[in-house]
Amino acid sequence: MTAECFPISHVPGTSALFRAFCEGATNDAARQSLAEWYPAKPFTNDWAMQSPTLPAEHRGALADALKIQATKFAAGEAALANIEKLREGAATVVTGQQVGLFGGPLLTLLKASTAIRKAKDATEASGREHVPVFWLASEDHDLAEVDQAAFLTKTEVETISLDLKAERPVPVGGLPIDAEGTLDARLDYACDLFAWGPFADTLREAYAAGETLASAFGKLLTKVFAPFGLIVMDAAGREFHALGAKALRGAIENAAELEAALLTRTSELESQGFHAQVLVAAGHSLLFLLDAETGARQALKRSGDEWKAGAKTYSTADLLAILAAEPERISPNALLRPVFQDTILPTAAYVGGPAEVAYFAQSAVVFEQLLGRITPVLPRLSATLIEPTIAKVMEQHEVDVRGVWDAKTVDALALKFGARALPIEAKRKLAAVGNAMDAELTALTEYAEGLNAELAKAAGVSASKMRYQMNRLRRMAASFELQKEASLRKHAAAIMLHLLPDGHLQERVLAGAWFLAKDEGSLLDTLVEYAGLECPGHRVLFL
Known part of the structure; x- marks a missing residue:
């Protein structure tokens, strides 16, 4: 491991x-x-x-x-x-x-x-x-x-x-x-x-x-x-x-104060560039009420001492009475x-x-x-979690999880593989031409800046176009190699499927049961072990 x-x-x-x-x-x-x-x-x-x-x-x-x-x-x-x-x-x-x-x-x-x-x-x-x-x-x-x-x-x-x-x-x-x-x-x-x-x-x-x-x-x-x-x-x-x-009663009896505090906290979060995970609106409470007849879970909304759940109206005393007799009907x-x-x-x-x-x-x-x-x-x-077969394909193409995240799509990842698969001589020529062109364009742009602002602007625009065309040539070369090597796209698809299924982190999409079914007895021990080794980010575990 x-x-x-x-x-x-x-x-x-x-x-x-x-x-x-x-x-x-x-x-x-x-x-x-x-x-x-x-x-x-x-x-x-x-x-x-x-x-x-x-x-x-x-x-x-x-x-x-x-x-x-x-x-x-x-x-x-x-x-x-x-x-x-x-x-x-x-x-x-x-x-x-x-x-x-x-x-x-x-x-x-x-x-x-x-x-x-x-x-x-x-x-x-x-x-x-x-x-x-x-x-x-x-x-x-x-x-x-x-x-x-x-x-x-x-x-x-x-x-x-x-x-x-x-x-x-x-x-x-x-x-x-x-x-x-x-x-x-x-x-x-x-x-x-x-x-x-x-x-x-x-x-x-x-x-x-x-x-x-x-x-x-x-x-x-x-x-x-x-x-x-x-x-x-x-x-x-x-x-x-x-x-x-006690918590449910406090949410009923202190509803106004809690609402005010939460609205203030939302403003504090947003003023610092963060988001409020839960929308807090005036009149909304922290509680749901289960209807006694239908079992429906309905949000409790408050206006002064009056509360509503669906079409029914309750007083604060009504809710406290329900809490005392049937506490399971009030839900946080x-x-x-x-x-x-x-x-x-x-x-x-x-x-x-x-x-x-x-x-x-x-x-x-x-x-x-x-x-x-x-x-x-x-x-x-x-x-x-990366299975051995997927790890082997990733190693073959010299890509890590960050490279997969950055690629985001199968097409983009396959194109990376195509670029790596280019013959060494082709890579050298593309790199040499690209580096030489970039250096000359940079020198020309700097020279133009010393002559005239309009000329400098035109030189900058022209340089950007030429760099774009050079990058386009690199992509075309990678695509050509990709068409020759059908296995590259197949490998990219397999890696993306396992590591970024449907465009989301694996842990949020794939069932834990999928991994338990493939486990030979050490998976949970491994997860417990690595949960104690602090990583203030994301672990990649090679199984």
């Missing part, structure tokens, strides 16, 4: 805020500029020294609820032991993800691996037990986003879906996975794509008739990370919402969720991706008002 670390500035699609966050690892000035939003030092273990505690009664109720759930997820001894550590006073390192089909994209594995490693490091650094928890975002209602998993064929990304349907926006975690009768056929197809290895049995055990999107996801993740003791938690039920009711949005989560759990740190790190810049004001502290957010391991 070998690995490379690429700076965050090289990684495509990253936001200015996340780049600044990661640059704080090596640049004190960059970190200080964000200290109001991210007070902890995410690239050290300092955050582990101030892990919060919870009352014994709360810890007991939490452990009891987690143990019941762990039994349903068929948890092993290590996870059950970690629940008992939590009962006895351990802190948690938390991460989470939507309950995507067949375990979701690769980033699910990267998040869990990072939480496991950070919990271990925190225990060693502080002397207090820290255990890893994976929070299932089962209350979200974006069905299209979770009802899919992407695998690779030889030539394309193949997306598999169960074609689940919901008449109204409802929490997706509770939807049965075989409601449309497509489960067996989709499982067969998925297993065909990764050649029916041992992982196929694991996938079938988790995704069985009678399971929901949340329970199947929970069973799969629990099984996969069983040796590491990962606690998988679905907080959608009444017992967990009751434990987190993306900005309140981490505060709700950290009301339930003794969270030492949260492990998130770029979007979640951006959430925390806004959520900081909610943490301060409702919890009186800001939970540190740590970046998850970001990685591209």
Whole structure:
């Protein structure tokens, strides 16, 4: 196993805020500029020294609820032991993800691996037990986003879906996975794509008739990370919402103050050239309400003491009464969720991706008002996994991941290969002519500048045209070589398919199940190991 670390500035699609966050690892000035939003030092273990505690009664109720759930997820001894550590006073390192089909994209594995490693490091650094928890975002209602998993064929990304349907926006975690009768056929197809290895049995055990999107996801993740003791938690039920009711009540009773603070924070972010990850508008709250009759998840909007969810109107007292009697009906949005989560759990740190790190810049004001502290957010391991066959082709063409990112398309990457494949004599002649021409044009332009401004301008324009034509000649020569060597385009297509599928980072598109199915037993150990070796950017792991 070998690995490379690429700076965050090289990684495509990253936001200015996340780049600044990661640059704080090596640049004190960059970190200080964000200290109001991210007070902890995410690239050290300092955050582990101030892990919060919870009352014994709360810890007991939490452990009891987690143990019941762990039994349903068929948890092993290590996870059950970690629940008992939590009962006895351990802190948690938390991460989470939507309950995507067949375990979701690769980033699910990267998040869990990072939480496991950070919990271990925190225990060693502080002397207090820290255990890893994976929070299932089962209350979200974006069905299209979770009802899919992407695998690779030889030539394309193949997306598999169960074609689940919901008449109204409802929490997706509770939807049965075989409601449309497509489960067996989709499982067969998925297993065909990764050649029916041992992982196929694991996938079938988790995704069985009678399971929901949340329970199947929970069973799969629990099984996969069983040796590491990962606690998988679905907080959608009444017992967990009751434990987190303080955060929900605070969001109801302090809605106006929270709205004002969030609007101010949005202005602060935008004034410094950053973006607000979540749109905050006047009258919008941090809460959803599940309709008692239909189960629909509807955003709560506020005007003074009046609240609306769909066509129904509620008073603040009404919402507080619902919270007291049926706490599971009130659900937090993306900005309140981490505060709700950290009301339930003794969270030492949260492990998130770029979007979640951006959430925390806004959520900081909610943490301060409702919890009186800001939970540190740590970046998850970001990685591209390269199989040996792809690594060999990349080596053959002398291209690294950055070269693939820069190329962006198969055509552009193939053209690079064509240019490299030119005969040495042709390369020399093109280089010699190009260098000589560039030097003469530079000298001529400088001379013209000393004679007359108009002449200098004309010389500059003419020089640009000639340089363009020279570069065009280089591209034509590369294209000619590319046409002679059909294998070059084939190699470019294979590399792009694996490393930048559909134009996006591999970790955001390809299913983690795809990599687990090909694993010979060391993948998760490798991910956990490299999650502890700080890379404030992107890891490239050669399998």
